[in-house]
Amino acid sequence: MRSIVYSQPGTSSVLSLADRPVPEPGDGEVRVRVVVSGVNPTDWKARQGGTYGDGLPFPEITPNQDGAGIVDAVGPGVEGLSVGDHVWLFMAAASRPTGTAQEYTVVPATRVAPLPEGVSFDVGASLGVPAMTAHRALTVHEDGPTRLSPGALTGRIVLVAGGAGAVGHAAIQLARWAGATVIATVSSDDKAALATAAGAHHTVNYREDDAADQIRAIAPDGVHIVVEVSIPANADLDAAVLANHGVVSMYADNGGDAASIPVRPNMGINARYQFLLLYTIGDAALAAAAEDVTAALRDGVLPVGEDAGLPLLRFPLEETAAAHDAVQGDAVGKVLIDVTAE
Template sequence: MRSVVYSKPGDSSVLTVVERPLPEPGPGEVRVRIVTSGVNPTDWKARAGGTYGDGLPFPEVTPNQDGSGVVDAVGPEVDDLRVGDRVWLFMAASGRPTGTAQEYTVVPAERAVPLPDGVGHDVGASLGVPAMTAHRALTTHEHGPDRLAPGALSGKTVLVAGGAGAVGHAAIQLARWAGATVVSTISSDAKAALATAAGAHHVVNYRDDDAADQIRQIAPDGVDIVVEVSIPQNAQLVAEVLANHGVVSIYANNGGDEATLPIRPNMSVNARYQFLLLYTIGDEALAAAAADVTAALRDGVLPVGEDAGLPLTRFPLEETAAAHDAVEGDAVGKVLIEVGEE
C-alpha cells in the first residue's frame, strides 16, 4: 500500500511516499481503507517538531489524525464494527505510528465511528479534531450541559471567535443545533459570509472599535460560552462581553503563548477560563463527543463545502506535503487529501 511517512522532524520536505506492507489489526482494532484524510494544524506541528521536539516517538511516522473510509478487516474482541462499515476516524495517530495519510490504517475500534447513511467522506474526514474540540468547548460551562443535543443550550449565548476556521465552523453548527444563540467574531466580509453560512445568527468584526458594544446589543446579559482561538488577542474583548459565570474555552494559542487578562472584569462575573486539549481530555469525554457528533450528523448538521461555510481544498496523496503547507499557511476552510475511492 502507498503510505506517506517521515523519520525525522522538519518542514514538509521530510514527507515521502513509500510502499509499506498491509497492516493487520490486533485485538480490539480495525483496519480501515482510507477514502479521505483530513489535515489539521496539529498534524503539521507534530511533523515540524512542535509535539515531540527533536526526536520522534517511533522510527517512522505516518501523519494525520482524521480521516474517513471503510472498515476492511476486524481484529479479535471487536463487536460493534463489521467489514464494509463506513466510518469516520479521530486521533488515528495519537500514541501510534500511523495516521490516515495512507491507503489503509489500523486504529483502536473506539476511534472508528460509524458514518451515518448519506453522509459523505468529505464530511467524515472533516470531523475528528475540529468537531470534537468544538464539542468539548461547548460543554464546560459551570451551569451548562456536558452533552449536546437539540435544546441542550437553549437560552445560552455562544460567542465563537474565528468562525471561518474548522473548529469555529463546527462550534457554530453544534451550538446552533443545540439551541444556542450564536455570535461569531470575524475579520472580513468574506469570513463573515462563511460564518453566516455555517449558521451564526450574528457576526461582528472584532477589529471594530465598538465590537464589544455590538455584542452587548445582541446579548445584553453577556455571552455564556466563548469558544476561543486567540486569547492573547481577544482577552479584553472577551472580558467586556462575558456573562456572569461565563466560561472561556481556549483550544489554541493563536497569537502567542502568553496572554494578559484584566482581573476586575473577570472577577466581577465569576469568569471561568477553561483550557482544553483533545488528546488529554480523557476517554469519557472523547466517547461523549463522538456520540453527540454522530447524532448531529444524523440530524443533517455539520455539512462542509463553501455553501456550508467551510470551503474545501483537495490534494492527492502524493501531494501530502503541499496539503500540510496549505494548512500551515492558514488556508481558509478545510484541507483534505483524496486517498482512495468509496
C-alpha cells in the same frame, strides 16, 4: 500500500511517499481503507517538532489524525463494527505511528465512529479534531450541559471566535443544533459570509473598535460560552462581553504562547477560563463527543463545502506536503487529501 512517512521532524520536505505492507488489526483494533484524510494544524505542528521535540517517538510516522473510509478488517474483541461499514476516524495517530495519510490504517475501535447513511466521506474526514474540540468547548460551562443534543443549549448565547475556521465552523453548527444563539467574530466580509452560511445568527468584525458594544447590543446580559482560538488577542474583548459565570473555552495558542487577562473584570463576573486539549481530555469526554457528533450527523448537521461555510481544498495523497503547507499557511476552509477511490 501507498503511505506518506517521515522519520525526522522538520518542514513538509521530510514527508515522502513510500510503499508499506498492509497492516493487520490486533485485539480491539480495526483496519480502515482510508478514502479521505483530513489535515489539521496539529498535524503539521507535530511533524515540525511542536509535539515531539527534536526526536520522534517512533522510527517512522505516518501523519494525520482525521479521516473517513470503509472498515476493511476487524480484530478480535471488536463489537459494533463490521467489514464494509462507513466510518469516520479521530486521533488515529495519537500515541501511534500511523495516521490516515495512507491507503489503510489500523486504529483502536474506540477511535472509530459510524458514518450515518448519506453522509459523505468529505464530511467524515472534516470531523475529528475540529468537531470534537468544538464539542468539548461547548460542554465545560459550570452549569452544563455536559452533552449536546437538540435543546441542550436553549437560552444560551455562544460567541465563536474565528467563525470561519474549521473548529469555529463546527462550533457554530453544533451550538445552533443544540439551540444556542450564536455570534461569530470574523476579520472580513468574506469570512462573515462563511460564518453565516455555517449558521451563525450574528457576525461581528473583531477588528472594529466597537466590537464589544456590538456584541453587547446582541447579548445585553453577556455571552455564556466563548469558543476561543486566540486568548492573547481576544482577552480584553472576552472579558468585556462575558456573562456572569460565563466560560472562555480556549483550544489554541494562535497569537502567541502567553496572554494577559484582566483580573477585575473577570473577577466581578466569576468568569471561568477553561483550557482544553483533545489528546488529554480523557476517554469519557472523547466517547461523549464522538456519540454526540454522530447524532448531529444523523440530523443533517455539520455539512462542509463553501455553501455550508467551509470551503474544501483537495490534494492527492502524493501531494500531502502541499496539503500540510496549505494548513500551515492558514488556508481558509478544510484541507482534504484524496487517498483511495470510494
